[in-house]
Amino acid sequence: MSDERSARLPHAFTTPGSSSFLDFVSSHAPHLLPGRRDGDFAAPAVPHATTIVALQVDGGVVMAGDRRATAGSMIAHREIEKVFPADELSAVGIAGTAGIAIELVRMFQLELEHYEKIEGTLLSLEGKANRLSTMIRGNLGLAMQGLAVVPLFAGYDVARATGRIFSYDVTGGRYEERDHHSVGSGSVFARGALKKLWRPGLSPADGVRVAVEALYDAADDDSATGGPDAVRRIWPVVASVTAAGYVRVADDDLDPVVAAILADRADRLGGPRA
Amino acid sequence: MTMPFYVSPEQLMKDRADYARKGIARGRSVVLVAYAxxxxxxxxxxxxxxxKISEIYDRIGFAAVGKYNEFENLRVAGVRYADLKGYSYDRSDVNARGLANAYAQTLGTVFTTESKPLEVELVVAEVGADAAADQIYRLSYDGSVTDVHDHVVMGGRADELGAVVAEGWTPGLGLGDALALAVRALGWSEEGGEPRAIAPAQLEVAVLDRTRPRRTFRRVGGTELAGLLGTDDGEVR
Incomplete structure (x- = not known):
């Protein structure tokens, strides 16, 4: 075929129909897909990302993640970032095998952007949540070998004018969460804190404080979750998503929040009273 | 002995080029103007x-004239090309030159090997850190690529309107002045009379804005466009 020899763009590029980057890569370059590895193996001690919390606030959501990655009992990284903008109006946080999770987030960000560019319109929040579900399901084989990825997805729903939170299991099951949720090894402790501190109509600024308190409680009892590192000045990654879009809270703005939490905890180890 | 089916290669290419040119000339022009x-x-x-104007990647925009179904297909291919390249390497490795080459090969192959050439003309533009680093590539139906600077007009009356833009263009134009120049060219009348007034609602306008972080492409419309063109009543003069 002359087409095979010519330098024109391959037919996969000019085939009409799909707005999905994932589908395009699956057909044209499947070796680039996240988690597409051959062979049967036992998972080695690779870095794992840990605790993510998300909570609804007035007019949106706040999501936060600690900065520690662990490999077995060792600290693999002190300032890994696990909360990312999925697009302008949503955030995704990751717990589980860091390498695969970060690759998955990259693919997810591109999937949303690709759809937006080709269709000229944003996916609905449910649509985004479902695409993430499909990607997690694609990783099930690796999850069974111990390389699981469990994300937490939250965003601003333009149609309903409210923030919404979605959690996932390793099989791609998608569950909408009410009020707040957390994932990762420290999630049990974080969820306890969220239950006591969260209240309806929380302002975004108060939401940031509650999120950092919850991560503090997780780090207090879970060795794989890192607390605020006042010596190196490493604070959690905290982001808010409202109608105005995804905004990461600057470290300078977290300084007083962390300082207040540390001072309060010196007086009362359990943190604020509900 | 006669050879009734012989057509000289020159004639064949000329027929195809005429066919493509006619198709392109039917469409309305697109104007690109560099501003500060x-x-x-x-x-x-x-x-x-x-x-007709779309985003391809962070710093790359696309504009086309001609048959919608044909350039839409090329646009989608361009988005796939850019996203795949950015995913395999890094976002900073996606550039307009690579995309222009891919388009040129595609247009050129179709022009010489298929029964009908693509009736499209494209521009691939990349905004740089400063005006000197901007890149604009103009691609014709036959796959030829031209590296143009500062401004370009495509479509039916490209030469005529191009002269209008070239005359009015100066380095470091503000966005409002650049758009006013583009709109003046679009409404230019053949008889040399007053330029036709075009309402902002009839315009498709977008910018690659180098001051924006990451994705520089932005559509400009509605009240913002009317404000930039300096018309409260919505009519451009």
Whole structure:
């Protein structure tokens, strides 16, 4: 075929129909897909990302993640970032095998952007949540070998004018969460804190404080979750998503929040009273 | 002995080129003008959904004239090309030159090997850190690529309108002035009379704005466009 020899763009590029980057890569370059590895193996001690919390606030959501990655009992990284903008109006946080999770987030960000560019319109929040579900399901084989990825997805729903939170299991099951949720090894402790501190109509600024308190409680009892590192000045990654879009809270703005939490905890180890 | 089916290669290529040129000339022109903070695209297009100007990647924009189904197909291919390249390497490795080459090969192959050439003309533009680093590539139906600077006009009356833009263009134009120049060219009348007034609602305008972080492409419309063109009553003079 002359087409095979010519330098024109391959037919996969000019085939009409799909707005999905994932589908395009699956057909044209499947070796680039996240988690597409051959062979049967036992998972080695690779870095794992840990605790993510998300909570609804007035007019949106706040999501936060600690900065520690662990490999077995060792600290693999002190300032890994696990909360990312999925697009302008949503955030995704990751717990589980860091390498695969970060690759998955990259693919997810591109999937949303690709759809937006080709269709000229944003996916609905449910649509985004479902695409993430499909990607997690694609990783099930690796999850069974111990390389699981469990994300937490939250965003601003333009149609309903409210923030919404979605959690996932390793099989791609998608569950909408009410009020707040957390994932990762420290999630049990974080969820306890969220239950006591969260209240309806929380302002975004108060939401940031509650999120950092919850991560503090997780780090207090879970060795794989890192607390605020006042010596190196490493604070959690905290982001808010409202109608105005995804905004990461600057470290300078977290300084007083962390300082207040540390001072309060010196007086009362359990943190604020509900 | 006669050879009734013989057509000289020159004639064959000329016929194809004429055919493509005729198709392209039927469409309305697209004007690209570099301004101080980026590159502005403008065309007359009453449709809100069927775009002639689109985003390809962070710093790369696309504009086309000709047959919608053909350039839409090339646009989607370009988005796939850019996204795949950015995913395999890094976002900073996606550039307009690579995309222009891929388009040129595609257009050239179709022109020489298929029964009908693509009736499209494209511009691939990349905004740089400063005006000197901007890149604009113009691609013809036969796959030829031209590296143009500062401004370009495509479509039926490209030469005529191009002269209007070239005359009015100066380095470091503001966005409002650049768009006013583009709109003046789009409404230029053949008889040399007053330029035709075009309402902002009839315009499709977008910019690659180098001051924006990451994705520089932005559509400009509605009240913002009317404000930039300096018309409260919505008529451009």
């Amino acid at each position: 903070d980026g590159i502005a695209f403008a065309t007359e297009n009453p449709s809100r959904a069927l775009h």
